[in-house]
Amino acid sequence: MSTVSSSHDLEHGHAEPPRGLTRWLITTNHKDIGTLYLLFSLTMFFIGGAMALIIRAELFQPGLQIVDPHFFNQMTTMHALVMIFGAVMPAFVGLANWLIPMMIGAPDMALPRMNNWSFWIMPFAFTLLLSTLFMPGGGPAGGWTLYPPLVLQTGQAFPFVILAIHMMGASSIMGAINIIATILNLRAPGMTLMKMPLFVWTWLITAYLLIAVMPVLAGAVTMLLTDKFFGTSFFNAGGGGDPVMFQHIFWFFGHPEVYIMILPAFGIISMIIPTFARKPLFGYASMVYATASIAFLSFIVWAHHMFTVGMPLAGELFFMYATMLIAVPTGVKVFNWVSTMWRGAMTFETPMLFAIAFVILFTIGGFSGLMLAIAPADFQYHDTYFVVAHFHYVLVPGAVFSIMAAAYYWLPKWTGHMYDEKLGKLHFWLSVIGVNVLFFPQHFLGLAGMPRRIPDYALQFTEFNMISTVGAFLFGFSQLLFAYNVIQTIRGGAKATDQVWEGAHGLEWTLSSPPPYHTFTTAPEVK
Amino acid sequence: MATNRIARAGGMALGGVLLAWGAAARADFALNMTPGVTAISREVYDLHMLIFWICVAIGCVVFGVMFWSIYHHRKSRGAVPAQFHESTVVEIVWTVVPMLILISMAVPATKTLVRMADASEAELTIKVTGYQWRWRYDYLNEGIGFYSTLSTPQAQINAAAAKDEHYLLAVDQPLVVPVGKKIRILTTAADVIHSWWVPALGWKRDAIPGFINESWTLIEQPGVYRGQCAELCGKDHGFMPVVVEALPEAEYRQWLAKMREKNGQKTAQTTSGVKTL
Ligand code: HEM
Ligand SMILES: [Cu+2]
Ligand SMILES: [Cu+2]
Numbered sequence: 001m002s003t004v005s006s007s008h009d010l011e012h013g014h015a016e017p018p019r020g021l022t023r024w025l026i027t028t029n030h031k032d033i034g035t036l037y038l039l040f041s042l043t044m045f046f047i048g049g050a051m052a053l054i055i056r057a058e059l060f061q062p063g064l065q066i067v068d069p070h071f072f073n074q075m076t077t078m079h080a081l082v083m084i085f086g087a088v089m090p091a092f093v094g095l096a097n098w099l100i101p102m103m104i105g106a107p108d109m110a111l112p113r114m115n116n117w118s119f120w121i122m123p124f125a126f127t128l129l130l131s132t133l134f135m136p137g138g139g140p141a142g143g144w145t146l147y148p149p150l151v152l153q154t155g156q157a158f159p160f161v162i163l164a165i166h167m168m169g170a171s172s173i174m175g176a177i178n179i180i181a182t183i184l185n186l187r188a189p190g191m192t193l194m195k196m197p198l199f200v201w202t203w204l205i206t207a208y209l210l211i212a213v214m215p216v217l218a219g220a221v222t223m224l225l226t227d228k229f230f231g232t233s234f235f236n237a238g239g240g241g242d243p244v245m246f247q248h249i250f251w252f253f254g255h256p257e258v259y260i261m262i263l264p265a266f267g268i269i270s271m272i273i274p275t276f277a278r279k280p281l282f283g284y285a286s287m288v289y290a291t292a293s294i295a296f297l298s299f300i301v302w303a304h305h306m307f308t309v310g311m312p313l314a315g316e317l318f319f320m321y322a323t324m325l326i327a328v329p330t331g332v333k334v335f336n337w338v339s340t341m342w343r344g345a346m347t348f349e350t351p352m353l354f355a356i357a358f359v360i361l362f363t364i365g366g367f368s369g370l371m372l373a374i375a376p377a378d379f380q381y382h383d384t385y386f387v388v389a390h391f392h393y394v395l396v397p398g399a400v401f402s403i404m405a406a407a408y409y410w411l412p413k414w415t416g417h418m419y420d421e422k423l424g425k426l427h428f429w430l431s432v433i434g435v436n437v438l439f440f441p442q443h444f445l446g447l448a449g450m451p452r453r454i455p456d457y458a459l460q461f462t463e464f465n466m467i468s469t470v471g472a473f474l475f476g477f478s479q480l481l482f483a484y485n486v487i488q489t490i491r492g493g494a495k496a497t498d499q500v501w502e503g504a505h506g507l508e509w510t511l512s513s514p515p516p517y518h519t520f521t522t523a524p525e526v527k
Numbered sequence: 528m529a530t531n532r533i534a535r536a537g538g539m540a541l542g543g544v545l546l547a548w549g550a551a552a553r554a555d556f557a558l559n560m561t562p563g564v565t566a567i568s569r570e571v572y573d574l575h576m577l578i579f580w581i582c583v584a585i586g587c588v589v590f591g592v593m594f595w596s597i598y599h600h601r602k603s604r605g606a607v608p609a610q611f612h613e614s615t616v617v618e619i620v621w622t623v624v625p626m627l628i629l630i631s632m633a634v635p636a637t638k639t640l641v642r643m644a645d646a647s648e649a650e651l652t653i654k655v656t657g658y659q660w661r662w663r664y665d666y667l668n669e670g671i672g673f674y675s676t677l678s679t680p681q682a683q684i685n686a687a688a689a690k691d692e693h694y695l696l697a698v699d700q701p702l703v704v705p706v707g708k709k710i711r712i713l714t715t716a717a718d719v720i721h722s723w724w725v726p727a728l729g730w731k732r733d734a735i736p737g738f739i740n741e742s743w744t745l746i747e748q749p750g751v752y753r754g755q756c757a758e759l760c761g762k763d764h765g766f767m768p769v770v771v772e773a774l775p776e777a778e779y780r781q782w783l784a785k786m787r788e789k790n791g792q793k794t795a796q797t798t799s800g801v802k803t804l
Binding site: 062073142147150153236238242284308310313317327328334335342344360363364367370375379380382383384444449451457458459460461 | 557558559560570571574578579582585586589590592593596597600601602603606607608609611612613617618621622625626629633636637640641643683684685686690693694695696718719720722724729730731732735736737738740741754756757758759760761762763764766
């Protein structure tokens with residue numbers, strides 16, 4: 001296989017990429033496509049972030065100051081859709097594109113043309129989605145969870161939103177197929193499954209989750225579409241349907257989806273901590289098994305998002321126990337990371353700082369998750385800012401911090417230049433302070449009784465909302481430092497060595513920095 | 528150098544958090560769930576605090592080990608990395624111990640859940656219907672019913688007037704209930720999904736069009752308890768509060784009589800209106 005592709009390369013002699021815009025449009029190179037995904041993700045991160053700042057600005061004090069409630073609801077809905085499908089997921093796919101072939105010693109992704117297509121669907125999907133904000137009746141305003149009957153009150157935007165979701169789903173499924181095909185077929189000789197770097201393992205499992213649940217989401221939104229336009233009554237009680245059935249279908253997708261956004265992060269952290277602790281990862285095998293158990297459990301816990309819909313007692317108990325069970329493999333992961341640090345020889349470059357913050361703050365999100373799993377207590381927590389605090393802890397200092405850690409960690413490899421370490425550290429400290437000022441008070445707000453998704457609130461919630469908004473602006477604007485640092489590193493900077501980090505192990509570090517356009521055209525030997 | 532700076536910055540961050548906490552306590556910001564005014568709400572509160580403290584304890588251990596390691600096992604202090612990378616015993620221990628902790632949480636949670644599910648032998652049944660954007664309360668055995676709508680003036684929302692104490696948490700006509708009686712509450716909705724929530728009662732329940740959910744409560748102390756719609760239901764989701772006024776039995780009876788009279792007049796009026804047509 002690999003010999004075939006290398007002779008193919010020699011025949012055409014395209015060791016160098018074509019120049020100009022067409023290079024990016026027609027590229028089938030995993031490194032180019034990885035770059036496209038990552039830049040796309042960064043753009044969406046800022047667009048979604050701007051929406052979040054509109055939300056937080058409105059919530060700075062009680063009363064309606066900046067936006068009207070309908071627009072506020074469009075912002076909460078769009079912010080979530082843009083961040084989940086536009087920022088976090090594409091960032092991980094971009095990292096997978098760049099890294100998986102280099103980590104397993106493959107010349108490229110297994111299906112390079114499809115790879116091009118799965119990326120180029122995304123800008124169109126998001127142009128479509130964002131354009132709905134300008135349509136009569138505005139964009140979707142029923143929450144990212146799209147619950148009927150409310151979502152059926154969306155104006156002309158409705159079918160466009162559904163189409164955009166279908167396009168994102170198609171892109172994700174193609175990306176997932178490509179990743180599975182690459183990992184299962186293109187590993188270098190000697191790279192057995194249990195020798196694969198954990199980033200590759202977690203992505204393999206994530207890709208299966210994607211293939212399993214994206215079609216479920218597609219089915220759910222298609223049923224919404226036919227309910228609205230073709231007279232079906234899947235979710236309409238008046239016609240014999242059931243609005244709660246939508247929630248079951250949606251969360252059957254939605255809960256694995258949240259793990260789709262965290263498993264690759266687990267992989268990244270499992271690669272960075274050993275490097276900077278100069279010590280092998282503790283419990284490699286148990287990390288793999290824990291990831292697989294989390295993936296399995298993620299299919300049988302979905303109704304913990306629906307404790308208040310009025311399920312039978314047996315259902316509530318089942319979903320409560322199953323959800324609590326997820327804490328066990330999650331705990332194993334955290335313990336393994338701490339044990340990897342234990343008696344290492346640590347240094348604290350920016351990627352390590354982000355990784356350490358990840359472990360602490362993700363764990364805090366896990367704790368609130370455990371609290372939410374307790375059904376009777378969730379009757380109080382549900383749909384309050386406590387839930388908002390929970391999922392932002394696992395998603396921002398969780399998933400997003402892991403992406404930033406990865407960017408700092410592999411940027412020198414990708415570009416051949418070291419980033420500005422001082423600026424990186426500054427970015428880290430501002431982010432970690434900002435994110436806690438932003439989200440920690442939201443626990444208090446939720447416990448004190450503030451519902452989520454409201455544009456205005458009672459007076460006793462004022463102080464913590466103000467603090468939270470200050471944190472939001474601090475966090476948001478700090479990210480400009482990140483963008484600046486990344487752009488400067490792409491343009492130039494101190495020359496990076498091939499090894500880059502003293503403690504780094506793995507095939508990608510055996511390549512030059514930056515790696516040639518085509519790498520591992522002959523497969524390396526893995527001992 | 529760098530490590531010093533990190534330590535200093537970390538110290539500052541921690542100091543900041545503690546300071547904020549202290550300030551919060553002084554200003555008497557609402558920080559925590561309230562124990563509420565029913566036996567169930569207190570159970571829920573105790574459960575919440577139990578899990579919270581268990582999480583704090585686990586956090587102290589895990590983060591304690593981690594910070595110890597960050598402090599002592601750093602290259603700048605001349606640490607030499609060990610090379611161990613697995614230990615079956617440790618790995619079994621930290622799978623089994625969390626399981627046991629989880630079971631100790633699951634037992635009380637199950638008990639509370641079972642009690643909450645039992646709405647039998649209620650003395651009074653009230654149907655709560657969610658509308659965009661107000662609530663309707665129907666006393667099924669008493670033959671009375673009314674809408675309950677936000678009474679905060681628009682001027683306060685637009686900052687044209689000073690906000691009063693119960694800004695956004697006041698209604699024209701609260702739900703009035705007797706204390707000391709088990710009340711069955713049936714929730715449903717007329718248009719989209721809403722969720723009826725009074726924190727002091729210890730639970731919320733979704734109001735779903737076409738379906739009826741059953742819950743119950745038994746309020747022990749007279750008082751006014753405020754809550755809000757908890758499920759996004761459109762533009763004015765933030766503006767449909769729930770206000771429950773719990774009265775001693777005798778006062779509740781008086782209120783009922785007054786409502787019946789008013790309702791009676793209304794029905795008389797409408798029927799006479801129909802007649803003249
Ligand atoms: C220990 C592991 C976890 C447990 C036990 C847990 C439990 C829960 C529960 C019970 C809820 C529903 C709360 C409610 O609506 O009342 C919830 C919501 C949520 N969780 Fe977690 N969670 C865990 C980890 C995670 C992770 C790793 C992520 C993502 C990276 C995540 C993302 C979310 C999101 C996005 C929501 C809210 C969805 C919405 O309603 O919009 N959680 N979690
Ligand atoms: Cu979930
Ligand atoms: Cu509502």
